[in-house]
Amino acid sequence: MPELPEVEHAARALARATSGARIVRAKVLHPYVGRNLRKTSLRRLVGRAIARVERRGKHQLAMLDDGSMLHVHFRMTGDWVVSSREQELPRFARFVLELENGARIVLADPRALSTVEVLEPGASLATMLGPDAVSEQFDAAHLRTALARRRIAIKPALLDQSVVAGIGNIYAAEALWLARIDPRVPASRLGARDVERLVRAIRRVLSRGRDGSGRYTTAGSARLNVYDREAKRCPRCGTSIARIVQAARSTYWCPGCQVNPALRATRP
DNA sequence: AGGAGCCTGCGC
DNA sequence: GCGCAGGCTCCT
Incomplete structure (x- = not known):
């Protein structure tokens, strides 16, 4: 569900569900969604806390406490499904984050065109982005x-x-x-x-x-x-x-x- | 600038 | 079946 207001909504949901919690597990369930991930980088997420979540255009960035970032793009049909670890995975679950507070955040995406990647501290998005359409810089x-x-x-x-x-x-x-x-x-x-x-x-x-x-x-x-x-x-x-x-x-x-x-x- | 392709589901 | 889909990248 990929236009800006929807991504804003999703980013807030992610922020609410994670706020300060540590990641205990991160797993990609569909290879295409993890196509930009280096094999080891998901493991670096474990033990990190999500400090805050930012949205830039339709990109979501979860900033971790060591300066690295989880970068997610929903493309056409991605969305977050927030639930708890006991519950069944939703249909089309492509990526899972489990937190020590018991929450489970799932990227559900029927078409699996979404991307998930881990950016090193100091790294920036590979794409050139103009000013955000809802920011004051866009005039x-x-x-x-x-x-x-x-x-x-x-x-x-x-x-x-x-x-x-x-x-x-x-x-x-x-x-x-x-x-x-x-x-x-x-x-x-x-x-x-x-x-x-x-x-x-x-x-x-x-x-x-x-x-x-x-x-x-x-x-x-x-x-x-x-x-x-x-x-x-x-x-x-x-x-x-x-x-x-x-x-x-x-x-x-x-x-x-x-x-x-x-x-x-x-x-x- | 235009097109293919990525992947999957859905509506006709 | 076939064509289409809210995005984006990469190729002619």
């Missing part, structure tokens, strides 16, 4: 600069985690709809006012998008205005919602009210 000035020389369309640009960290496919579409921007517009063609609207739209979209459990849904959700709604009516203008493919990902958008800013300028 119109930053986004404008980051997009200035990009010739790719704005929608795939928003998915580029080095531009801004934490936006996924669903909320990229939803934010562009809110800001009334055509997803196909070259990123560098957005004007200052478009970028400002877009930043506000991103903030709004990321501040909703969750039900009480921290999950989101697609079909049947009143919150999603365009995503997964091909051929349905745009809630704003009634036009039939379109689906296109950009950078091999689905983009849903409204051809009626999401306009190309360049065209808007020539037709006042």
Whole structure:
């Protein structure tokens, strides 16, 4: 369940379940999930306490008391299941952490695309991340600069985690709809006012998008205005919602009210 | 810039 | 069956 609000929720759940507790066991149950792990590094976790948990974009970092870090990425379908050691493992359990307080934290992921790795003290994430989408560092000035020389369309640009960290496919579409921007517009063609609207739209979209459990849904959700709604009516203008493919990902958008800013300028 | 691929389940 | 999926990396 991999968009930023969901990862934030998951990271908090992890923090709550672990807070200060020592790890007594750490085990990968699916080889693909541990593909970035060196054979011995999981054992280094045993005996360490989890001091705190941070989220950076959609990455989770559990900071251990010796300065090393447990780095987890849910990709498409990962999630934490918190229970106790006596309970049965949940379906799709791919990685298990057991704590001396009796808690058991399981990474459940049907597709097993999640990754778990241990970073040495002082190491940093291998990926370049832009400012977090819900941080103050992410503002119109930053986004404008980051997009200035990009010739790719704005929608795939928003998915580029080095531009801004934490936006996924669903909320990229939803934010562009809110800001009334055509997803196909070259990123560098957005004007200052478009970028400002877009930043506000991103903030709004990321501040909703969750039900009480921290999950989101697609079909049947009143919150999603365009995503997964091909051929349905745009809630704003009634036009039939379109689906296109950009950078091999689905983009849903409204051809009626999401306009190309360049065209808007020539037709006042 | 575009596509394949990773792995598995689900809906048609 | 087949095609699709909320992400990301790596390759042409």
